[in-house]
Amino acid sequence: MARSPPLARLLPFPVVDEAWRLALVPALLGAATLPLVPPVGAGLLALALGVLWFHRDPDREPPDADGIVVAPADGTVSVVREEGSRLRVGVFMNVTDVHVNRAPIAGEVREVRHRPGANRPAFSKESDRNEQVAIDFGEYELLVIAGWFARRIHPAVAAGDAVDRGERVGHVSFGSRADVVLPADVDEDDLLVREGDAVRAGETVVAERA
Structure with a gap:
């Protein structure tokens, strides 16, 4: 399993590893575009964050019971x-x-x-x-x-x-x-x-x- 990047510690929720790869392109494009066309850059960064949020992976506690x-x-x-x-x-x-x-x-x-x-x-x-x-x-x-x-x-x-x-x-x-x-x-x-x-x-x- 791939290791999550250091940025993972900044998120308020855990995500599956695949999320980082999917969010990478809009995040990089957003960072590059933000100084030039702020609305487009902000939209791409929001998309990257949305991809991470969609792939959140919270812990769960299964019931302790038989059958x-x-x-x-x-x-x-x-x-x-x-x-x-x-x-x-x-x-x-x-x-x-x-x-x-x-x-x-x-x-x-x-x-x-x-x-x-x-x-x-x-x-x-x-x-x-x-x-x-x-x-x-x-x-x-x-x-x-x-x-x-x-x-x-x-x-x-x-x-x-x-x-x-x-x-x-x-x-x-x-x-x-x-x-x-x-x-x-x-x-x-x-x-x-x-x-x-x-x-x-x-x-x-x-x-x-x-």
Whole structure:
């Protein structure tokens, strides 16, 4: 993992490492343009700061309880449905939400798969066909789905990695959805959320396993 620059200490919030690379170009252009065309320079510097803010990465405290499933992302529950013999819960991440994804349940990563696809709005039904990254934990699967503007999904785990519940497993840039296909022993009566509920990654309990 790349080391964050010294400037990171000046920010009032932590950010993912990728944010610095994305913010670099508007920051440099803004600094160069500010003395010549102040409004344009100020706008570019504001854009750089906005990119950093979008990629903020706050710490979270997962609940200390057995048999629970926590939300994989910040946002609004947009999908609750049966998928074969399993339940699928999806969280839509708006542009103002934190876009760091977390493991809903502790486990070992079996496989990380990338699937190319479309770029429909992440809150639409057609977004199931979008580009996505699947993190397969065996008993459950986490799917990070790109939105119409998102083009960068960054998994932070690989096959063989063991993760704790609520641990960071990656992030995605600029609007998307994170779905968890729950273990087979979780049924509808175990769910604690429904469509429209606001959730926080790693902290909100979305289901209790019997």
